Amino acid sequence: MSAATDGDDADPLLKVRGLKVHFPITQGILLQRTVGHVQAVDGVDLDVRRGQTLGLVGESGSGKSTLGRGILRLGVPLTAGTVEYDGVDIAGLKGERLRKQRSSMQMVFQDPMASLNPRQSVETLITEPLLAHGKPVNSDTVGRLLELVGLPRGAALRYPHEFSGGQRQRLGIARAVALEPALVIADEPVSALDVSVQAQVLNLLEELQERLGLTYVVIAHDLAVVRHVSDVVAVMYLGGIVEEADSDDLYQSPLHPYTRALMSAVPVPDPEVEDHRERILLHGDIPSPADPPAGCRFHTRCPYRQPTRCDDERPELRVLRPGHSAACHYAEQIARGDIEPADAAQMVGTS
Amino acid sequence: MTRPVGVRSEPLLEVEDLAVVFHGSRGDVEAVSEVSFSVRPGEHVALVGESGSGKSVTALAVMGLLPLRSTTVRGSIRYDGDELLDLDARSRRDLRGAEMAMIFQDPMTSLNPVVPIGVQIGEVLQRHKGLRKTEAREVSGDLLGRVGISDGKRRLKEYPHQLSGGMRQRVLIAIALACEPRLLIADEPTTALDVTIQAQILELLRELVSGTGTALVMITHDLGVVAGLCDEVHVMYSGRVVESAPRRSLFGEPRHPYTGGLLGSIPRLDSARGEPLTPIPGSPNDALPWTHSCAFAPRCGNRVDKCTVQTPALRGSEHVSRPGDEQALRCFNPLDTREAS
Amino acid sequence: MSIAAPTEPSGAGQPTPVADVAGESLLRGAWRRLRRSPLAIAGAAIVLVFVVVALAAPLLAPYEPASTQWAGLVTPQSVPGPATDHLLGLDSFGSDMLTQLIYGARQSLIVGVVSTVLGLSVGATLGLAAGGFGGKVDTIVMRLVDVLLSIPSLLLAVSVAAVIGQSQLSVMIAIGVAQVPVFARLLRGSMMLQSKSDYVLAADALGIRRRRIVMGHVLPNSMGPTIVQATLALATAIIEVAALSFLGLGDGDPAVAEWGRMLVAAQERFGNDPRLAVYPGVCIAITALGFTLFGEALREALDPRQRR
Amino acid sequence: MRLPSTPTGRARRAVALFAAAALATGAAGCAESERSSDSSSGSGGSGGSFVFAGSAEPVTLDPFYASDGESFRVARQIFEGLVGTKPGTADPAPLLAESWERSEDGLTTTFKLREGVKFSDGTNFNAEAVCFNFERWYNTPPGIAQSEDLSYYYGKTFRGFAKGKNTDGIYKSCEVKGELEAVITLTDPFAGFIAALSLPAFAMQSPTALDKYSVPAGKDPRKGEYANEFPTGTGPFVLGSWDKGSKVTLDRNDDYWGEKAKVDQAIVVAIADPGARRDALISGDVDGFDLVGPADISTLEDEGMTIADRDAFNVLYLGFNQAVKPLDDLKVREAIAHAVNKEEVVSASLPEGTEPATQFMPDLVNSYSEDVTTYEYDPELAKQMLADAGQSDLTLEFNYPTEISRPYMPSPEATFNVLRSQLRAVGITIKPTADQWEDYLGVTTGTAKHGIHLLGWTGDYNDADNFLGVFFGTKTQEWGFDNPELFDALKEARGLSTVDEQVTAYKKISEDVMEFLPGIPLASPVPSLAFAPGVQGYEPSPVQDEVWSGVTVEN
């Protein structure tokens, strides 16, 4: 959904405009001199509507996690842009005001073990944020929350290391929802879990969304996971969003060459599909965000790259059809099949 | 599948009733037992399972890489008809890297950080092919080219940290294939990589192995990887094989509740949005000991009373709905295929 | 001498992230591992005996400490040896050797504990300030620590002792001060490490106050290496007392019941009466061994890598 | 005597500026045989080398600017003065001067010089050289050279220089009366003049060499080329090399006027730690060493080493600070004197052969008195006297130095320890205050804040003023008393022109002092040297006037 133009809905809960996060690269003898920037997030516009799930997908170095943390203002300094939450720009918040703001925006971390203080009992883990925000805590609070995430009430007195990975992630979720936030950003919520456990957590997230009316931003590298949970999916590449669309729309007809390549690369556990699927293999590695290519950031690996324009001009995220935008100069032509991939060998059919 | 499976030749590798016991300070732990499978030249076989299922241990046992001091390997591992477990350490070393090679999961840690990659490739050539240093360098450069690293000669001097993850995995593949082994074991070769890179590497593997008659044992937790690559799939749970079948049978009509559960719980890119997932309850930690029960019983939707008191044996049969496909199953109450489909 | 180098033997100079293991009940896990290790048991036994002897010295010792009433029996050439009324003989200054050894344990305990507590409290405060506030405070504190660390610890102790003069207090301060930079750097290092961990980020995300994050999350999880270091510092202190005595900077009273002092006083009689040096020397070594064993075992027990 | 303030206690005194060791070229085990073959190039006497270990490196080889024993030890081999000492005593004897004559008023002394003496640079020793030396001393440039640190003995003896802050010296002139006759004139009588000239500081040095290698004024004269490489005297040895931080090698002076040295070479090394010196001797690394620790004597004897005792020319005392009550009470002081068992102090902490002292000087000093008041060891009496003085519950601060060993005080901690047990026995509570040597000196001699303390002195030459005058010549914070009578008496005695007059005066003073009892003289500990069995001909001297020309080393 094109953030910039989509006005037919109620106000989005979260509205990000022109967000940039650049980490300085410094060197120098006594005085640190900045010699460059890692452009982790470089100009992102994003809207998240209430009660919906936005999926952020991308490979390593795409800036998806930085974007998530930037939105939460979590240890990431914003270089530019605004983050409007519920109509209020929180990009400039600091100190106590930022801290207070946190109760309405929460985060679920990738590694449930690392994100829980091993010295705290489950009870403390859950009540601590409540107390920090002056929310009432009674004898039932912890039990109720544990039940909510599918853990036994008795778990309150135990410690994180006594739980399995899936259960720990449930704890992390319980802690996040304890503050009754409206927005939850889940950063790779299942990637550290065993395959057979991932579905449990995904289902729990969905269930909570329904029961609590949560709005999600789910960040993941696994397209299938994102596809499964999201209403809207934004695909990131090298610090920018290259395509954003309704989940089904995106998967059925991706418009950006990168999205196409990405989706074609995901193996499907079905021999019938695998044997007949066409794959687009991308050349080379993802460039470094410290030194991103000029023009379209994807042009170095793009099979549809066209002379000069792709190299020189950075494409804007454009609405190509309702609720579907992409940042590609030639999206329409590619979709129509007017432009063939330059290197036929890159297209691999496995059967 | 366009890959020629070839005639049913003699198995290159035959693992029979393999058991691996770790001797730890808290007593012995049987990490793997009753594992049998075989691989023919040119055949691609997958061992699939979650962490702790024993798939990697099985691979290490085949390679002879388990620490001698703290492990006992029982059963039989025959390579080209020879019993590997009867060989001395030296003879096994002679096989490793030459006849059989392995690619590891994490390209970040599997290369020695302080040795140039050229040396790391070259040393295996020097060891097994008796090449001299300069010759080894020459060949190493070519190898890098073959695994898709352009300008290979120049990069021989580089260190692992100067390469991206995908590059490193290519280097590891170059090392593994340097002596044109007849058996290649790939242990989660793409897990640590990004999706687009994963596709590159899988394609590369496919390319390098196909047509050479190299037997491939693919170890992975990712059923998607298996689906497009392997002929035969062995699903492991808690140290034992619970289901073996040709891939079409296995994916089409899984019989073991665990296999079925796995397939049902993974979100698929091609499934419709909102299609509910049916997770397997509990976690792999909940496994029971195989000794008097089915390890999967606590998490099993098809559990019957027998499951918690008796150990199911692995029984081979012809697949119910795919005649001609041999399968093996360790279950008292397998999924009804008609129901599953 | 400082035996406890500030680094871990196990890592490349980085403090071990104990946090991923040590929770209250994880301490129980550590305790379980400790109990299984024979070295830890031996260490603990030595420490226990030592502490009991130190505390019960008045009950165990046959005479008063530093009672030099037999000083006249000692000559430059000889010291009366074991006899029925003096089971281990006299020491170089005419006190009962056994009594002196027993009270020496008490002295070592006092010096060890006080100096370690001193070094720990000052060092940990500096480390906490550096790790907690970061920024300028960190820079200033760490520069100071760098300066202190650029002087070998014994020299630091020697110069401190030289300023304060010869007394038990000065020895304790000297040894304590020499430990300050070690503790400061160690705590600061593990706090920095912990600060980067996800649970700190998570706490921040939950809107927990910075103070509470530092004091309630980062600090408790960073204490592991510091506690280990403190145990090792006790061993170091006991040996360093002897070194300071050797260099003439110990407690000024020659008759004081202090092992290092006794060892040093006996040194000139080493050739003809080695007993005088060997007894206290062995006491120092065994006690230091006890604390070292215990500390090393503790380190291993708290080390997450041991759990693989 | 001023000894180097280098700590020479047990341990840290390990200023091993040089040291000795086995000539363990091969397997270290065969050190003995190797050494003998190595040192057989002698042309006269027994040949070979004599390796001697002192406690510190010399400060300088120009003895005029030295005041430490280690510099003097080397200087005595290279240089000779007009006056020497009678072997085995502290009494002056002719050396480069064959005789001397003093005028009635004690102001003029005429020296008749020995004939045929040459400096080792080949120039003649004569009256001109004598006057050159006296003038050189008198004209010491102001500044660092005149500091007490450098020209200590000249300042003490002649009390002033030609230029600078202090020009009230007693030196007036030196006159060349002939090739071999020089006349020295003083402005005030000074009975100890001749004895003082036996100090190595007043040794005769070659005018030619001094001129050649002269040190620019203002520079530290101890560090010049002369003092380091070309000290030129008339002695039985000449400087071979001074390997800084390692050793001083002395070669035999083959042109020596007297009996030539028997060894080819004498090597002086420094081993600060007495225990290490002992070990070095036992293992054959050195042939002899000075300042033997009392505890080591029996060990050394067991190992077959020879111990040579010097007659004690020192005194160790327990001082009272009368600025502190009740030490100002004579009764209390006497009580303490009766409480001290000197015999036990000697047996428990001092070298064998040491005699308890009765007064503030050793018996070798000409003014030693047999009639001083003595205080018998009588603890009961002591208790009674304390009770009488109303001090039966007396607490005293007891200052003593640690980690230091002085010839008069080989192990102060042990001495303190035995004294403490004796004082405890009469009911005195002791509050021990220990300090390192330099701090200790600061506290006991530079402040009024101390109680009873241990200190002493080693004499330089046979002159009671060198003891009594040093201790009680003026009001000091060490003693904390003001006794103008005593001060005046000492001043007067110093000015007496003949030795006989002086002896009478000093005996009287000594007796008075022992009645006044400012402190308790404890003993004159015997300083010992130790030698390997093959060493012969070393003559110990109470004032360390030991020249090694007669030493032979047999391996």
Next chain:
Amino acid sequence: MLRFALRRLALLVPVLFGLSVLLFVWIRVLPGDPARSLLGERATPAGIKQIRELYGFDKPLLEQYWAYLGQLVRLDFGSSIRDGRPVTETFFEQFPATVELALFAILFAVVLGIPLGYAAARRRGEAVDGVVITGSLLGVVVPVFFLAILLKLVFAIQLDWFPTSSRQDPRIDATHITNFYVLDGLLTREFDASWDALVHLVLPAVALGTIPLAIIVRITRASVSEVLNEDYVRTADAKGLHPPVVRRRHVLRNAMLPVLTTIGLQVGLLLSGAVLTETVFSFNGIGSYLFDAISQRDYPVLQGYILFIALIYSLVNLAVDLGYGLFDPRVRVS
């Protein structure tokens, strides 16, 4: 790399400056004064005053520091108050001795420690491991000076295998160029002098090297057992390489990194230990001279030596960090 070195060197400047201020104030806070120690037990107040004026100790502290700083800028560290010798002269005369001793000590520790640690790691939990670990623990709990005395008593006096003290036999007339006696002997071809100096080094080096040995054993053991579990060692094994190649190229080369760091950190420990060891063996290094400077308040020596030591300590650690680059290419690039 060069940039890194320069940066580290530049960082030394404020540290050393801070240290010089700290030292200056610190040293003058010490009670007692150098005049007293110069003049001994019969010093007169006038004599003391004279000395204080001569050396400017009567001037205000700031003025003294300013003057000192002025000297420092000209690289003049002043002269010892005790013996008048320039600080730089004595330092460079004695420092080679300490360095020689420390080098041999660390050599002893490394040559013995790494194989022992390796063996213990390979046989973790077995008897060999137990013996090595217990031995290394014993190594650190015996006071250095006590060990030194024991060694001397047994090997120098009882068995007479080694000399008891000093750096070289005084009877040897050796030429000294660098003051590293072993090296000097080689340079001048006076091989007997070189050998003699070497023999003199044995006991002190063993005494001084024991604690580093114990620490190196333990670090090596820990580091090797960690590296043995690394994936790349498994990769090397999977290549079927010969065990010595695996050990040398893949295990030791990586396991040496923490050992190297530790060796760097030992420098301080060695200097501390050197004070004690030099004392016992009358080994003429900086340790004992410096120690006496403390007790005698020899300000110039104290200041100069400690600054030198801090500088050298920092430089050694810098060198170790740079040396890291030789072993670890990851550091080399950054």
